[in-house]
Each structure stands twice: as C-alpha cells, then as structure tokens.
Amino acid sequence: MKVLIVEDEQLAADTLESMLLELNSEIEILDKIDSVKKAVKWLSENEADLLFLDIHLADGKSFSIFEKVDIKTPIIFTTAYDQYAIKAFKLNSIAYLLKPIDEEELEEALEKYESLKTSSSGVDVASILRAIDQKEAAFQKRFMVTTGEKIRSILIEEVAYFMGEDKYLYLITKDNKKYIIDSTLTKLEQLLDPERFFRINRKFTISFDSIKEMVAYSKSRVKVELEPPAPYDLEAIVSVDRSGSFKKWLNR
Incomplete structure (x- = not known):
C-alpha cells in the first residue's frame, strides 16, 4: 500500500506515519506534503494507493x-475541529479521523479502505463544501443540570469550559458555578460548535471566551489562564499533539 500524507503539522505527520507503519509494516509512505500548492503539484505528477488529507492546510482548505x-485515489480525511462535516463524509462513504488520531480508529479506516478500494465511487466535494460552509449546524445549545432537587437548563453562552476530574465531567459557567453533567469530553467534541470550543487536553475543553491570557510553555505548548480560574489550581496546558491545531483555531 503506497500512501501519501498531506498534513502541515510536522508532529502530526510524523505521528501518523509511525502509527501506519506500526499497523502495517508493508505500507510505503511516498511523501509527506504540507500545503495545497505542493499537493497539487505532487498529485499532478504521481499516484498513490491511499491519501491521508488534512482539511486545514497552511495555504487554505485542502478541498x-x-x-x-x-483525484481518483481513495481518501481518508483528518481534522481537528470540523465535526460538522462528518455527516457529509459519511454520506459520501469517506473515512475521516478526528485529531489526535486514535490507533483503533486508524486501523478501522485502513480496514474500510481494503474493503472499498475496488469501488469506483468518487468524492462528492460539493456536498462536503456545503457541510463545511453551513451556517446553522445542529450543535447543542443547552445543558440540563441538577443541584439537589432543583433542575435548570444552562445556555451554551453561559459556559466557560468543561473539565474532567475524578471520573466526573464538570460544566463551569462564566459566573464560576460548577455542575456535574452526564457526558464525556470525547462525546462533547461531537456536540459543541468548534468555532467556539476547543479541547486542549484530556481534562479541558474551553470556550474562546474563557481565555484570559496565554503564555508560551515548554515543548511548543501553550499555557492558558482561564476566567474563571480552574478549580483545585489545575493548570490548563494545551497538549503537544493539540498545540498546532489550537494555534490554527486561535487564528481562524
């Protein structure tokens, strides 16, 4: 299997290459390309069996x-925050992987490729672009919480961030109220508007409005000071594998 990786984050590209070779030592990585311009040139002159394509590249959307x-090559899209495009990918039989890429999901995507590689169905780019550009995606707008016997519904505009701690998931409001909700940070990635919220590590998904200050941290990471402050003096530090996507998110 000859694979081309189009990904503008060097760490993400290297990690994907390592994961692929670990899953199948016979995979050949033909090249790792970091821009639309270079991808166009490469694909005009070469062919691959499978293409891993990041959606947001340094010089534009890969579409x-x-x-x-x-392009007739089967494609597996990778994305950090384009959850609202997932439905379009599914409808068009396109495999997708949310970053950071999970090894089991990568393996399933490769198995799907093996089962569909003889198919001649193409990529319906128009449908995907419509999903990307849609203005009113069905993101969650309210969260029901309970305090004792009282029940209330919190508007998404009131949420500062979500925090996982001791097997519980907490919703922290902008007026510094804390509520337990029945969900996980992984599930929330499918429910929250990626324009507004970003999962920075295994413990925190933060809203843009909750960012008070940011400072550079070791290993190209970013330390975020939240408002209201995180309880228990927990530090909100963007993980290494999410730092590149986080900086793109800030610069949208």
Whole structure:
C-alpha cells in the first residue's frame, strides 16, 4: 500500500506515519506534503494507493486541491475541529479521523479502505463544501443540570469550559458555578460548535471566551489562564499533539 500524507503539522505527520507503519509494516509512505500548492503539484505528477488529507492546510482548505486535480485515489480525511462535516463524509462513504488520531480508529479506516478500494465511487466535494460552509449546524445549545432537587437548563453562552476530574465531567459557567453533567469530553467534541470550543487536553475543553491570557510553555505548548480560574489550581496546558491545531483555531 503506497500512501501519501498531506498534513502541515510536522508532529502530526510524523505521528501518523509511525502509527501506519506500526499497523502495517508493508505500507510505503511516498511523501509527506504540507500545503495545497505542493499537493497539487505532487498529485499532478504521481499516484498513490491511499491519501491521508488534512482539511486545514497552511495555504487554505485542502478541498481546493480537487478544483485543480482530478483525484481518483481513495481518501481518508483528518481534522481537528470540523465535526460538522462528518455527516457529509459519511454520506459520501469517506473515512475521516478526528485529531489526535486514535490507533483503533486508524486501523478501522485502513480496514474500510481494503474493503472499498475496488469501488469506483468518487468524492462528492460539493456536498462536503456545503457541510463545511453551513451556517446553522445542529450543535447543542443547552445543558440540563441538577443541584439537589432543583433542575435548570444552562445556555451554551453561559459556559466557560468543561473539565474532567475524578471520573466526573464538570460544566463551569462564566459566573464560576460548577455542575456535574452526564457526558464525556470525547462525546462533547461531537456536540459543541468548534468555532467556539476547543479541547486542549484530556481534562479541558474551553470556550474562546474563557481565555484570559496565554503564555508560551515548554515543548511548543501553550499555557492558558482561564476566567474563571480552574478549580483545585489545575493548570490548563494545551497538549503537544493539540498545540498546532489550537494555534490554527486561535487564528481562524
């Protein structure tokens, strides 16, 4: 299996390469490309069996590649925060992986490729672009919480961040109220508007509004000072594998 990786974060590209070779030592990584321009040139002159394609590249969305090159290669999309495009990917039989990539999901995607590689179905880019550009995605707007016998519904605009601690998930409001909710940070990634919320590590998913200050941290990470402050003096530090995507998110 000859694979091309189009990914503008070097760490993410290297990690994906390592995971692929660990799953199948016979995979050949033909190249790792970091921009739309380079991808267009490479695909105009070469062929691969499978293409891993990041959606947001340094010089634009990777969908613009399809406007310049007729691609018949099966594609597995990778994305950090385009959850609202997932439905379009499914409808068009396109495999997708949310970053940071999970090894089991990667293995399932490769198995799907093996089962579908003889198919001649193409990529319906128009449908995907409609999903990407839609203005009113069905993201969660309220969370029901309980305090004793009282029940209330909290608007998403009131939420500062979500925090996982001791097997519980807490919703922290902007006025510094804390509630337990029945969910996980992983599930929330499918429910929250990625324009507003970002999961920075295994413990925190924060809203843009909750960021009070940011400072550079070791290993290219970012330390975020939250408002209201995180309880228990927990530090909100963007993990290494999410730092590149986080900086893109800030710069959208």
